[in-house]
Amino acid sequence: MSEYSKIEWTESTWNPVTGCKKISPACKNCYAETFANRFRGVKGHPYEQGFRVKIWPGRLELPFEWKEPKKIFVNSMSDLYLEEIHDEYINKIFDTMMLADWHIYQILTKRARRMADWCLNKYSEYNNRNRILPNHIWMGVSVETEKYKFRIEYLKKIPAKIRFISFEPLLGQINLDKKSLNGIDWVIVGGESGPRARRMRKEWVDKIFVACKKAGVPFFFKQWGTYDIEGERVGKKRSGRSYNGRLWNEMPALNYGIKCPTRETLPGGL
Numbered sequence: 001m002s003e004y005s006k007i008e009w010t011e012s013t014w015n016p017v018t019g020c021k022k023i024s025p026a027c028k029n030c031y032a033e034t035f036a037n038r039f040r041g042v043k044g045h046p047y048e049q050g051f052r053v054k055i056w057p058g059r060l061e062l063p064f065e066w067k068e069p070k071k072i073f074v075n076s077m078s079d080l081y082l083e084e085i086h087d088e089y090i091n092k093i094f095d096t097m098m099l100a101d102w103h104i105y106q107i108l109t110k111r112a113r114r115m116a117d118w119c120l121n122k123y124s125e126y127n128n129r130n131r132i133l134p135n136h137i138w139m140g141v142s143v144e145t146e147k148y149k150f151r152i153e154y155l156k157k158i159p160a161k162i163r164f165i166s167f168e169p170l171l172g173q174i175n176l177d178k179k180s181l182n183g184i185d186w187v188i189v190g191g192e193s194g195p196r197a198r199r200m201r202k203e204w205v206d207k208i209f210v211a212c213k214k215a216g217v218p219f220f221f222k223q224w225g226t227y228d229i230e231g232e233r234v235g236k237k238r239s240g241r242s243y244n245g246r247l248w249n250e251m252p253a254l255n256y257g258i259k260c261p262t263r264e265t266l267p268g269g270l
Contacts, residue, residue, distance in 0.1 A: 112154035191225025
């Protein structure tokens, strides 16, 4: 968790939950698990428990402490819709996001069905029964291969104004067309990094890129990962982020500009 993040498509991370469980092939070499397990058993460290799921209620108010508007990746070290996280706690996380609305919150999950069910069943509690999430809460799913493209259909059911897909790590060819991306506002693509990384092929990226251009969806290329465009194992830094001769940092229109209130004016003394 950090006020500043090195993840290219965000600016900060906020982890009111840490730890997760593997659910699909993209999880095999999970960076968050690798990081957390470095500190397993270190007394007093936030990851003393390793990557076991842990709820952190004391972190719920953290976004209020960041006065400058930021793009915040929610639960970069977990998954907000993990089975172990009760609806009541998700409600509290959304309460914070609704009140600290000068930030943009980016929620990314592989548990697309639960996210869709939660949003459709619970969101009417917020925003005076308006069932459309506000612009500053972005909802996304991870899709690594064609087999997991079904997550996109669950994403489309969510009443969010900004829906996005992260094809990272991209592990195979995914067939997309204009219909597939109808209702999608942003796409991220990236290869895997780390000592056990699996190669991402250029033709897989090409298919997604062409589909995005045809559908008019902003395209963000995060990285090649451990393997470069030619398939040589050179490391993340050397392989870089250039695709088709340039950087692709396209994003949905930002919704910054809401004035940060003083702590004294926040409801409930938050």
